[in-house]
Amino acid sequence: MTITRTNNSISAPITGTNLLSGLRTAMQNAGFGARIDDYVSGSETRDVYEVQFSTSTYGTAYFETRVNTTSLIISCALYWSFNTTTNTGSASPTVSANNMTVNTTSGVNFVALDGGTQFKMVLIIQGATVGALSLLRPSLARPSFWTDADYPYFFMGKNITGTSQFTAWESTGGTALHPYSSVAVGLRPINIQGTLPNGQRQVVGSVQMQSTTGTNQGFIGQFDGDIVQVAGTNAIILDPITVLPGVEEYLILNVAVGGLAVRTV
Numbered sequence: 001m002t003i004t005r006t007n008n009s010i011s012a013p014i015t016g017t018n019l020l021s022g023l024r025t026a027m028q029n030a031g032f033g034a035r036i037d038d039y040v041s042g043s044e045t046r047d048v049y050e051v052q053f054s055t056s057t058y059g060t061a062y063f064e065t066r067v068n069t070t071s072l073i074i075s076c077a078l079y080w081s082f083n084t085t086t087n088t089g090s091a092s093p094t095v096s097a098n099n100m101t102v103n104t105t106s107g108v109n110f111v112a113l114d115g116g117t118q119f120k121m122v123l124i125i126q127g128a129t130v131g132a133l134s135l136l137r138p139s140l141a142r143p144s145f146w147t148d149a150d151y152p153y154f155f156m157g158k159n160i161t162g163t164s165q166f167t168a169w170e171s172t173g174g175t176a177l178h179p180y181s182s183v184a185v186g187l188r189p190i191n192i193q194g195t196l197p198n199g200q201r202q203v204v205g206s207v208q209m210q211s212t213t214g215t216n217q218g219f220i221g222q223f224d225g226d227i228v229q230v231a232g233t234n235a236i237i238l239d240p241i242t243v244l245p246g247v248e249e250y251l252i253l254n255v256a257v258g259g260l261a262v263r264t265v
Helices: 016-029
Strands: 004-010 034-041 044-052 060-068 073-079 108-114 119-126 129-136 155-157 184-187 208-211 219-222 227-231 240-244 248-252 257-263
Touching: 004 016, 016 034, 016 044, 016 060, 016 108, 016 119, 060 129, 073 129, 073 155, 227 248
Parallel strands: none
Antiparallel strands: 004 108, 034 044, 044 060, 060 073, 108 119, 119 129, 129 155, 184 208, 208 219, 227 257, 240 248, 248 257
C-alpha cells in the first residue's frame, strides 16, 4: 500500500484546547489506533494510543502524546505496555527530545501520513517550524531472533524538531529489551545527492534500518518500496517527486543527501 496523506489545520489564536483537538485528529488520520487513555499530569494533557501489531508480549506499541496546555509544548513517549487505571506505562520508556513549542499567533497545519503497520507520522507545521511524531516498524528482512515474544519491534522518532527528526529513532524498554548495545536506530546511509539534468531527483528503495553509528551497527530490518531515500539536498519538506504523474509520486521529508521520502501514489 502507498502512504495515505490527510491534512487538517487549526486557526489562530492557538490555545491548549484547539492544539489538542487538532493533534488528536491528525493522530487518528495517521493510523495511530484507538486512544485508550487521556489524563492530566501537571500542565500536560496526555493521550495514549494503542497500536497492536500482534498479540505477543511485546507486540503492541503505546504511543503517548503530551500537550502542555499552558506553554503549548508538544512532546511524546513510547511504551510496550500501559495501565489505564494507574496511568502508568512500562519501565524505561523512550521520551522525546527537541520538543516543539507552538506560538499563539499563527495557525498550525497538520499532515498525517499513514503507511499501515510500517510507517505512521504526523507533521506539525507552524510557519517555518516543522515538528514530527513518528512510529516505524520495518516490514521486511526482520532478524529471526527479534520476535514480538522477546523484544519490542517498533521505534519512535527521538526528536520532534531539529536536524535529526527524520534520522533518529529509538525502541522502548531500554537495553534490557533490545538485542543490540543501544536502543538508538537510524536509516542505513545512502549517498545520493544533486538533481538530474531534467531537474528530477534520484529515488532509491529497499531502505534499511540499523543501529546508529557509534554502536555495533546491528541490522534492524528493511522497508517496502513505499519508504525510500532521495537526493533531497536543497529541497523543501513536502516537495513532491513525480516519476510518472498519477502513477508514482513521492513526498520528501528529509531535505538531505539520501533523505527520507514516502510514496503517496
